[in-house]
Amino acid sequence: MRKLKYAILGLINRKPMTGYDLTIEFDKELASFWYAKHSQIYPELKKLTDENLITFETVIQGEKLEKKVYTITEKGKQELKNWILRDEPLEPTPKDVFRLRAYFIELMNKEEIIQQFTAQLEKRQKKLAVLQSAMENLLETKDISNIISEEFGDYIVLKGAIMREQAYIDWLNECLAAVKASSYKTPSPGL
Amino acid sequence: MRKLKYAILGLINRKPMTGYDLTIEFDKELASFWYAKHSQIYPELKKLTDENLITFETVIQGEKLEKKVYTITEKGKQELKNWILRDEPLEPTPKDVFRLRAYFIELMNKEEIIQQFTAQLEKRQKKLAVLQSAMENLLETKDISNIISEEFGDYIVLKGAIMREQAYIDWLNECLAAVKASSYKTPSPGL
DNA sequence: ATTATACATGTAAATGTTGACATGTTTCAA
DNA sequence: TTGAAACATGTCAACATTTACATGTATAAT
CATH class of the missing domain: 1.10.287 (Helix Hairpins)
Structure with missing residues (x-):
C-alpha cells in the first residue's frame, strides 16, 4: 500500500523539504485527511532515498546545525503521477x-x-x-x-x-x- | 487504548457470541464506523478471557464442530460502562x-x-x-x-x-x- | 454423491503506527 | 544572559493491523 510514501512524495514534489518541514506540514495543512509522526517520517525518507525516489542535500543552518533538504527525482515524479491516476475501490469507512x-x-x-x-x-x-x-x-x-x-x-x-x-x-x-x-x-x- | 477490546465487549454485552459471529457483525452492522479481521478478533478474545472480562462455553454444532460462545462477565460490564462515559479529546481526523x-x-x-x-x-x-x-x-x-x-x-x-x-x-x-x-x-x- | 458456500478457529510474518527515549542547535523574549 | 520554544534528526519497543497460511465441519443445492 505504502500510502505515506505517496503523501511524502506529493509534498516534496510541491517543493523541496526537510523531515521537520514534512512533520509540520502533516500537522498543519494535511491534518484534515492525513497525519504522521516524525518517528515514521524519518525512516520513510531513508527508504525513499534508497529507492532513488528522492535525494537530499545537507544544508548548514547557522553555525553547525545540519538539515537534509529532500528533492523529488524523475523516478519519484513518475511513481507519483502513476499513483494519482490509479482507480482503486472505496476504502473501508474509517473507524470512529x-x-x-x-x-x-x-x-x-x-x-x-x-x-x-x-x-x-x-x-x-x-x-x-x-x-x-x-x-x-x-x-x-x-x-x-x-x-x-x-x-x-x-x-x-x-x-x-x-x-x-x-x-x-x-x-x-x-x-x-x-x-x-x-x-x-x-x-x-x-x- | 485497546479500542477493539471495547467494540468486542459492547457486542458480547448485547448478546453472547462466537468469534465468527463477531466477524460477521463487524462486516455487516458496524461497517460504517468499525471493522476488524478474524485474525485480530480471535487473539483479542483470548486476551479478554485471560483478563476475566468474558467467559466462554464450548458448544457442539451438529456432530463435532466446536464453537466457543462468549459471554460478558460482571467485571467486563463494569469496564464497558466505565469506558462509555469517558470524556476523551477529539481523535485526529481519519486518513482519507x-x-x-x-x-x-x-x-x-x-x-x-x-x-x-x-x-x-x-x-x-x-x-x-x-x-x-x-x-x-x-x-x-x-x-x-x-x-x-x-x-x-x-x-x-x-x-x-x-x-x-x-x-x-x-x-x-x-x-x-x-x-x-x-x-x-x-x-x-x-x- | 458431489460440490460450493457458509460456518468455525486459529497462527505467523510483515507492515503500519505510536510513544518514549535520546541528543543537540538556534532564535527570541524576558 | 538565561531560559523557553522552536528547529532538527534519529532509534527502539510496543502495539495495531493486514495478509497469508492452515485446517476442518455443516449445510444446501445440483
Missing part, C-alpha cells in the same frame, strides 16, 4: 470511536447521553470554527482561479473538511433533538 | 486517500480530474443507496421509540452514516461543478 460509543447507547441513561453528545458537539463546533477561519484566510491570501494548482488543491480539501464537520454537527444536533424529545424517563435510583 | 489525491490536484489535467472525481462520486452514490435501503429496512422492522435501546443505537449510527455519505457526495459535486465551470484548457499535446 464516538460513533462506536453512540452505537452502544443502551449503556447510558438519558442524562448521560445528552452529556456525551453535547460534549462532542462543542468539540466539533470549535473544530469547525478553526476550519472556517482557515478558509477565510485562504480566500484572502490565495488565488484559486486555476484548478490545476496547489492552491486549488488546498481549497477543495479545506472545503471538504468544512462540509464533513458540518455534517457531523448536523447529525449530533439531530440525535440530541431526538433524545431530548423522547418521553423516556430515567428511573430515579433508590425510589 | 481520496482527499490526499485531491490535495495533489496539480498533478492531473482537467479531464483526469473530472474522471477521478466522477469515479469517486459513482462509488459513493452506490454506497449511499445501500445505506438508505438499510435504513428503510430498519424503520420497517425495528421499534426505535425507546432511546435507551440497541435499536435506537442501530438507528442513530445508520442515520449518521447516511448524512456523512451525503456530505461527501455534496462535496464531490461541488468540486466537479467548479472544475467543469473552469475555463482552464488542458494544452493539447503535440499541437
Whole structure:
C-alpha cells in the first residue's frame, strides 16, 4: 500500500523539504485527511532515498546545525503521477470511536447521553470554527482561479473538511433533538 | 487504548457470541464506523478471557464442530460502562486517500480530474443507496421509540452514516461543478 | 454423491503506527 | 544572559493491523 510514501512524495514534489518541514506540514495543512509522526517520517525518507525516489542535500543552518533538504527525482515524479491516476475501490469507512460509543447507547441513561453528545458537539463546533477561519484566510491570501494548482488543491480539501464537520454537527444536533424529545424517563435510583 | 477490546465487549454485552459471529457483525452492522479481521478478533478474545472480562462455553454444532460462545462477565460490564462515559479529546481526523489525491490536484489535467472525481462520486452514490435501503429496512422492522435501546443505537449510527455519505457526495459535486465551470484548457499535446 | 458456500478457529510474518527515549542547535523574549 | 520554544534528526519497543497460511465441519443445492 505504502500510502505515506505517496503523501511524502506529493509534498516534496510541491517543493523541496526537510523531515521537520514534512512533520509540520502533516500537522498543519494535511491534518484534515492525513497525519504522521516524525518517528515514521524519518525512516520513510531513508527508504525513499534508497529507492532513488528522492535525494537530499545537507544544508548548514547557522553555525553547525545540519538539515537534509529532500528533492523529488524523475523516478519519484513518475511513481507519483502513476499513483494519482490509479482507480482503486472505496476504502473501508474509517473507524470512529464516538460513533462506536453512540452505537452502544443502551449503556447510558438519558442524562448521560445528552452529556456525551453535547460534549462532542462543542468539540466539533470549535473544530469547525478553526476550519472556517482557515478558509477565510485562504480566500484572502490565495488565488484559486486555476484548478490545476496547489492552491486549488488546498481549497477543495479545506472545503471538504468544512462540509464533513458540518455534517457531523448536523447529525449530533439531530440525535440530541431526538433524545431530548423522547418521553423516556430515567428511573430515579433508590425510589 | 485497546479500542477493539471495547467494540468486542459492547457486542458480547448485547448478546453472547462466537468469534465468527463477531466477524460477521463487524462486516455487516458496524461497517460504517468499525471493522476488524478474524485474525485480530480471535487473539483479542483470548486476551479478554485471560483478563476475566468474558467467559466462554464450548458448544457442539451438529456432530463435532466446536464453537466457543462468549459471554460478558460482571467485571467486563463494569469496564464497558466505565469506558462509555469517558470524556476523551477529539481523535485526529481519519486518513482519507481520496482527499490526499485531491490535495495533489496539480498533478492531473482537467479531464483526469473530472474522471477521478466522477469515479469517486459513482462509488459513493452506490454506497449511499445501500445505506438508505438499510435504513428503510430498519424503520420497517425495528421499534426505535425507546432511546435507551440497541435499536435506537442501530438507528442513530445508520442515520449518521447516511448524512456523512451525503456530505461527501455534496462535496464531490461541488468540486466537479467548479472544475467543469473552469475555463482552464488542458494544452493539447503535440499541437 | 458431489460440490460450493457458509460456518468455525486459529497462527505467523510483515507492515503500519505510536510513544518514549535520546541528543543537540538556534532564535527570541524576558 | 538565561531560559523557553522552536528547529532538527534519529532509534527502539510496543502495539495495531493486514495478509497469508492452515485446517476442518455443516449445510444446501445440483
